[in-house]
Amino acid sequence: MSKLKAVLRNPNLLVVFVMGFSSGLPFLMVGGTLKTWMREAGLDLSTIGFFSMVALPYSLKFMWAPFMDRYVPPLGRRRGWLFISQTGLMLSIFALAQVDPVSQLNLLGIMATVVAFFAASQDIVIDAYRREILPEEQLGLGSSLYIPAFRLAMLLVGAGSFSFSKRMSWPSVYMLLGSLMLIGIITTLLCKEPKTEAPPPRTLGESVFGPLKEFFSRDSAFLILAFILLYKLGEAMATGMLNPLYIDLKIDKDAITVAAKFAGFWATMAGGIVGGLFILKLGIHTALWVFGILQSLGLLLFSYLAHFGQALIASDPSATTVDTATILPLLTASIGVENFTAGMATTAFVAFMATQTNKRFTATQYALLTSLMAWPSSLFGVLAGVLAEHLGWEMFFVVCTILTIPGLVILIWMRKLQAPVNLPVNPAVLP
Numbered sequence: 001m002s003k004l005k006a007v008l009r010n011p012n013l014l015v016v017f018v019m020g021f022s023s024g025l026p027f028l029m030v031g032g033t034l035k036t037w038m039r040e041a042g043l044d045l046s047t048i049g050f051f052s053m054v055a056l057p058y059s060l061k062f063m064w065a066p067f068m069d070r071y072v073p074p075l076g077r078r079r080g081w082l083f084i085s086q087t088g089l090m091l092s093i094f095a096l097a098q099v100d101p102v103s104q105l106n107l108l109g110i111m112a113t114v115v116a117f118f119a120a121s122q123d124i125v126i127d128a129y130r131r132e133i134l135p136e137e138q139l140g141l142g143s144s145l146y147i148p149a150f151r152l153a154m155l156l157v158g159a160g161s162f163s164f165s166k167r168m169s170w171p172s173v174y175m176l177l178g179s180l181m182l183i184g185i186i187t188t189l190l191c192k193e194p195k196t197e198a199p200p201p202r203t204l205g206e207s208v209f210g211p212l213k214e215f216f217s218r219d220s221a222f223l224i225l226a227f228i229l230l231y232k233l234g235e236a237m238a239t240g241m242l243n244p245l246y247i248d249l250k251i252d253k254d255a256i257t258v259a260a261k262f263a264g265f266w267a268t269m270a271g272g273i274v275g276g277l278f279i280l281k282l283g284i285h286t287a288l289w290v291f292g293i294l295q296s297l298g299l300l301l302f303s304y305l306a307h308f309g310q311a312l313i314a315s316d317p318s319a320t321t322v323d324t325a326t327i328l329p330l331l332t333a334s335i336g337v338e339n340f341t342a343g344m345a346t347t348a349f350v351a352f353m354a355t356q357t358n359k360r361f362t363a364t365q366y367a368l369l370t371s372l373m374a375w376p377s378s379l380f381g382v383l384a385g386v387l388a389e390h391l392g393w394e395m396f397f398v399v400c401t402i403l404t405i406p407g408l409v410i411l412i413w414m415r416k417l418q419a420p421v422n423l424p425v426n427p428a429v430l431p
Contacts, residue, residue, distance in 0.1 A: 012133045013145055015191045019126045020146035022184025024153030026089055026119035029096075029177065030054050030112045033161045036243040037170045038108075041101040048244060049385010054112035059375040061120040065367035066207035068124055070200055076193035077200060078129045085125060086185045089118035093178030097171040122184075127370065128363035132194035143350060151268045151343075156180075158243075159260030162253040211361030215368070223413060224356055228372045231292060231349060231407035235342060237384040238299045238400035245302065245393055249309035252321045255328050263336035271343020278344070284352050289411055291345040296404035298341040299397050301334040306393035349373070 028034075035048045073080030096111040130146060157177055164173045201207035215221055246256050279287045308330055312322040353369045388396045 010134075012192075015187060016130050016134065017145040017149045018183060018187045019129065020149030021153045022086065022181065022187070023119075023123055023126050023146075024150035025157060025177065025180055025184075026093065026115055026122075027150075028154055028157040028161075029093060029174065030116045030119070031240060032243040033157055034112060035240070036161065036165075036247065038101050039244045039247045040165075040170070043101060043105075045241075045244060045385045045389040047105075047385070049241070049388070050382050051109065051112070052240060052380075052382050052384065054109055055116050057113065057117040057120040058123075059371045061124050062364060062368040062371045064121070065124045065364045066201075066204060066211075068121070069128075069363050070204045070207040072200060075188075077196075078125055078132065079188055079191065079193050081125045082122065082129065082188040083185065085118050085121040086181055086188060089115065089122060090178050090181035090185070092118055093174060093181070097174035097178065123370070124363065124367050127366045129194060131362045131366070132196065133192070147272055147346065147350065148269055151265065151272075155260060155265045155268075159257045159264065162260075163257040166253050207364065211358070211364040212368075214358055214361060215365055223410065224369075225372055227407060227410045227414060228353065228369055229375055230410060231288070232345075232373060233380060233407060234299065234400040234403035235295055235345070237380050237387075237403065238302060238397055239338070239342075241384050241388050241396070242302070244388070245306060248393065249306065249327075250313055250319065250321045251309065251327060251331060252324050255324045255331065259328065259332040259335050263332040264339045267336040267338075267340040268343040271340040272347050274340075275344030275347035279348055279351060284348060284355065285411065285414060287348040288345075288352060288414075289408065291341065291348050292404065292408050292411075295338075295341040295345040296401050296408075298337045299401045299404070301330075301337055303394045303397035303401075305330055305334045306397065310393070 031052075034051065034054075038048050038051065039045075068081045069077075071077075073084060075083055092111065092114045096108070096115055099108045099111055101108050130143075161173050161177070164176065168176075201210065218224075275287065275291060278290070282290065305327075309322060309327060312327060313319075316322075353366070353373070356369065357365045384396075384400075387399060391399065
């Protein structure tokens with residue numbers, strides 16, 4: 001009840017929710033949904049896996065985050081850059097929709113990278129906006145609204161695209177999904193510019209080196225970065241190849257949509273809520289351990305799904321789709337368990353990154369941390385396609401489970417990092 005009252009008192013929380021939706025829309029358009037389009041066009045898994053590189057801007061966004069902190073366009077430092085990035089994102093999605101995956105493969109890669117660049121730029125500003133527009137006591141509530149909205153958009157683009165593509169061409173699907181960016185653009189024009197306690201950095205050098213020098217002055221800096229890079233490695237590789245798995249298993253698209261809608265979405269919401277409650281009880285460190293283990297074990301269900309689906313195909317090789325009634329329960333369970341455990345792990349992971357961000361340098365430092373968070377899907381996604389091609393689907397998901405272990409091992413040395421670092425900045429580390 002108190003959270004509902006807070007929502008009613010502060011309209012900025014609704015803005016945060018809409019911004020979460022806007023942030024989630026393009027994520028799969030250069031990921032799983034694009035891979036589905038490519039697989040249906042007849043491209044091989046190795047090529048599809050290589051296209052994980054188009055999401056590289058998500059991993060490199062810290063490089064231009066200082067630029068967006070330093071310069072102030074019309075509409076304000078946050079709203080101005082939001083409008084620019086969201087408009088560029090919508091137009092680049094429209095352009096991507098006009099490319100043929102088979103005859104224009106290179107152009108497809110270029111346009112998908114442009115989409116990822118504008119999407120990553122939007123995320124830089126949204127993260128800073130969310131931090132600055134909400135009072136300290138509502139930051140947690142804001143995150144609990146942002147993440148479900150992000151996942152809702154992913155559900156629409158991921159599972160929804162399967163249903164849409166049965167009724168219209170893939171270019172039409174991308175045009176439809178791209179037009180939904182208007183929701184974020186209109187919200188940007190209507191919302192308020194955050195009040196800042198300090199003016200923008202005086203020079204570009206100050207906006208670049210100040211946050212980096214502060215972060216890397218910590219003894220644990222490289223350990224933090226290694227943990228962020230590895231914690232989601234196995235899960236990112238596995239989930240990035242789920243749509244091609246469904247295609248290869250000849251699962252009906254409507255069945256995928258139903259399973260993702262009823263199991264995936266609600267399991268993610270439940271996972272986030274349960275994760276948040278357990279974090280309060282267990283603490284971030286223990287929660288990262290427990291949720292990370294559960295998340296890795298959940299991936300093994302997809303190995304069994306691959307085994308079961310391939311057995312169904314072998315029983316009737318001429319069928320265009322496997323029997324929906326037979327595979328739907330296992331498909332629903334696999335998607336539900338993965339989304340529930342991933343929801344818990346993501347909640348703890350985001351909470352951890354927040355504690356490692358100094359308030360004075362939130363935008364650039366958060367961009368640095370979330371960039372590393374995106375590296376497994378963009379870089380190791382290339383390896384995912386090759387592994388799936390050569391190992392087969394069953395062994396691929398076993399390997400993904402094994403790759404979750406290094407991030408968990410690092411947690412042995414992470415207990416001292418449970419305390420927040422939002423403390424006064426030591427002037428000695430500033431440029």
